[in-house]
Amino acid sequence: KQEVTQIPAALSVPEGENLVLNCSFTDSAIYNLQWFRQDPGKGLTSLLLIQSSQREQTSGRLNASLDKSSGRSTLYIAASQPGDSATYLCAVSGNTGKLIFGQGTTLQVKP
Amino acid sequence: GAGVSQSPSNKVTEKGKDVELRCDPISGHTALYWYRQRLGQGLEFLIYFQGNSAPDKSGLPSDRFSAERTGESVSTLTIQRTQQEDSAVYLCASSPHYSGGAYNEQFFGPGTRLTVL
Numbered sequence: 001k002q003e004v005t006q007i008p009a010a011l012s013v014p015e016g017e018n019l020v021l022n023c024s025f026t027d028s029a030i031y032n033l034q035w036f037r038q039d040p041g042k043g044l045t046s047l048l049l050i051q052s053s054q055r056e057q058t059s060g061r062l063n064a065s066l067d068k069s070s071g072r073s074t075l076y077i078a079a080s081q082p083g084d085s086a087t088y089l090c091a092v093s094g095n096t097g098k099l100i101f102g103q104g105t106t107l108q109v110k111p
Numbered sequence: 112g113a114g115v116s117q118s119p120s121n122k123v124t125e126k127g128k129d130v131e132l133r134c135d136p137i138s139g140h141t142a143l144y145w146y147r148q149r150l151g152q153g154l155e156f157l158i159y160f161q162g163n164s165a166p167d168k169s170g171l172p173s174d175r176f177s178a179e180r181t182g183e184s185v186s187t188l189t190i191q192r193t194q195q196e197d198s199a200v201y202l203c204a205s206s207p208h209y210s211g212g213a214y215n216e217q218f219f220g221p222g223t224r225l226t227v228l
Binding site for chain 2: 034036042043044045046049089091096097098099100101102103104
């Protein structure tokens with residue numbers, strides 16, 4: 001059974017810092033990995049999708065890497081801003097497309 | 112263009128009543144997913160529709176839960192005889208056609224917050 005773990009559960013940093021969020025999964029037979037952000041009381045916003053054959057994806061200040069064989073992904077956020085404060089979720093999909101989610105990392109960026 | 116929409120945004124019901132939650136996927140998206148997020152817990156997969164294939168119902172927690180989808184359009188999630196443990200945010204997502212061994216990015220709606228008193 002696929003399990004997804006995110007570390008740390010919560011993170012507080014001053015504005016401007018670069019930071020890394022970690023995601024690990026137990027079954028390396030994934031089709032893709034997707035990072036989302038969730039703001040309080042809101043739905044999920046897709047940030048990055050990495051196909052299983054890819055090693056990384058970049059969007060603006062965000063960079064996500066995937067090491068499928070070791071079951072790990074990282075989300076790197078450069079020059080963090082208060083507007084980045086949210087919960088970040090990692091999810092993997094197998095051969096059915098349904099997503100298995102981690103518990104999330106709650107990020108607070110202080111001005 | 113329009114994203115995934117869900118209605119109602121909030122629903123308060125009494126224990127034992129039936130509820131229907133609606134999801135309008137992005138036009139042209141053949142895959143549709145329902146997930147649930149209970150307070151303090153992660154998102155759980157409930158059910159998945161892909162085109163005209165039989166739905167994957169493996170995540171439905173009990174036979175009180177059912178879902179329908181008409182073609183590649185609207186989906187309705189029905190919970191019969193609601194219980195307090197059904198209180199959660201119910202999220203719907205859609206994605207484009209599965210092709211070439213690659214599942215596509217899922218786009219989520221804002222969710223329906225269900226409270227069972």
